[in-house]
Amino acid sequence: MARSLTLHGHDVIWTQDGVSAVREAGRAPVDLVLLDLGLPDLDGLAVCRAIRPLLPDAVIVILTARDDEMDVVLGLESGGDDYLVKPVRLAELHARVRAHLRRAEASRQGPPATLGDLEVDFVGRRVTVGGVEVRLRPREYDLLARLASQPGTAISRDVLIAEVWDENWFGSTKTLDVHVAGIRRLLAATGGGSMPTIVTLRGHGYRLDPPA
CATH class of the missing domain: 3.40.50.2300 (Response regulator)
Known part of the structure; x- marks a missing residue:
């Protein structure tokens, strides 16, 4: 190797x-x-x-x-x-x-996405909650950034795997579920008062809903 x-x-x-x-x-x-x-x-x-x-x-x-x-x-x-x-x-x-x-940053760079206390800085690859930076692993950031680029939009598992990992992905899609769970835990641990929610869409994929 x-x-x-x-x-x-x-x-x-x-x-x-x-x-x-x-x-x-x-x-x-x-x-x-x-x-x-x-x-x-x-x-x-x-x-x-x-x-x-x-x-x-x-x-x-x-x-x-x-x-x-x-x-x-x-x-x-x-x-x-x-x-x-x-x-x-x-x-x-x-x-x-x-x-x-490979980092598909070119298609994601733009003004930060602000959803309540959560802010995703696409250019700086930073995630903050209430102004405090949250440390995400590279693929966790890529996944959250992809969801935050279209808040409120249902995104299929196939699209998330293709765009966050690779269109020729060989591995199990269990990887996607584990990364979503990790992001949820990290965001919950921040104690942010107004936070978006990652909604599981059974048989389809995920959606990032802005706070009410």
Whole structure:
């Protein structure tokens, strides 16, 4: 994987255990982490939780042989943005890496969206509640920004997956639900008095309703 990613133009740092991974994460900024859960020294989920605050803006893609749905949820809730089950095809890996590194900001830049106490700054990629910044993972921000770009509009799951992740997405759409749940928890934890609501539209997708 390291050789293949290097040949595709990426600068790659490869570590072979969890302790080294955490140490490297604290040394230099990186854009994307491929994290294998089957490490020789530490639990991969613990490593994910350790490196997330060190690399708050990086995308973390978990690699594992575990394909149980609960493992998927635990991996994403530990700070991961995506989940690949081994063996991984290189073509799929490169497509997923490209999708995560691509930022479709050009179509989203404009004046901030203000919904009650919530403000989404598309240019600065910031989310504030009552003037206090809320730290979101990169994909959580992308998802919230997409919903906030059309408040009150029903957006299908297919559109959200295509625009926030990639139109050639290989993974489970469970990723979308986990990220929505994470955004809801973060916004609820801010204690904002006037907040929008992410409404689940069963069989269709989601809608961000402005506060009443």
